[in-house]
Amino acid sequence: MTVRRLMGYWRTIKSENMVLKKVNSTTVLSSIPLQMIYYFNIFYFIFYILATFLMVIYKSQVFTFPGGYLALDLVLLILMIILEVTRLYHGFKGNLTEETVPIVINLVLTIGSMLLSLYYLLWQTYVLKADVIMNAILLIIYGLEEILDIIAVSSFAR
Incomplete structure (x- = not known):
């Protein structure tokens, strides 16, 4: 017995007869609110990185940093950029292809991004x-993404 998919129908070929069964193949599981918050996060994160970088430069001119702390702030900012790009890539990919593994990777990477935001x-x-204001907004966005990611993973896993 072989099974072939043909235009939304499963065709089961038995020895002499064929049985056609209707398959619900038009169901879209991708989350539109999750996709919208990913897009908003891109624009907010660009603003966040530029503003944080400019504030680090401002602080370095106005205040005296203890040895090595200015470099630590800048290195963690670069690490945050790398982590955010990777995180958003997996989030977009997982939501649009309706796969659970990229969304789970996004969930794990979001925890790292949240810790870096807590550092700042x-x-x-x-x-x-x-x-304080910028990081609070970023943490709210991360929290919303985490909730929507969990909902998306549960709907994809069904």
Whole structure:
């Protein structure tokens, strides 16, 4: 017995007779709200990186950094860019192709991005009010993405 898919139907070929069964192949499981928040995250993250970089330059001119802390802030900013690009790539890919593995990779990488955002919110050398506002918004976006990622993974796994 062989099974072939033909224009939304499963065709089961038995010895002499054929049986056609209708398959629901038009169901789209991709999450539109998740895709929208990914797009918003791209634009907000570009703003965030530029503003954070300019604030680090401002802080280096106005305040005196203890040895090595300015370099640490800049290295973590570069690491955050790499992590965010990788994270968003897997998120877009997983949502559009309706695969669970890229979304799970995105979930794990989001935890790393959240920790880096927490560093810039709480533990960097000098924290300005603008840092607090920008990182709070970024953490809210990450939280929404995490919730929508979990919903997408559960719908893809069914």
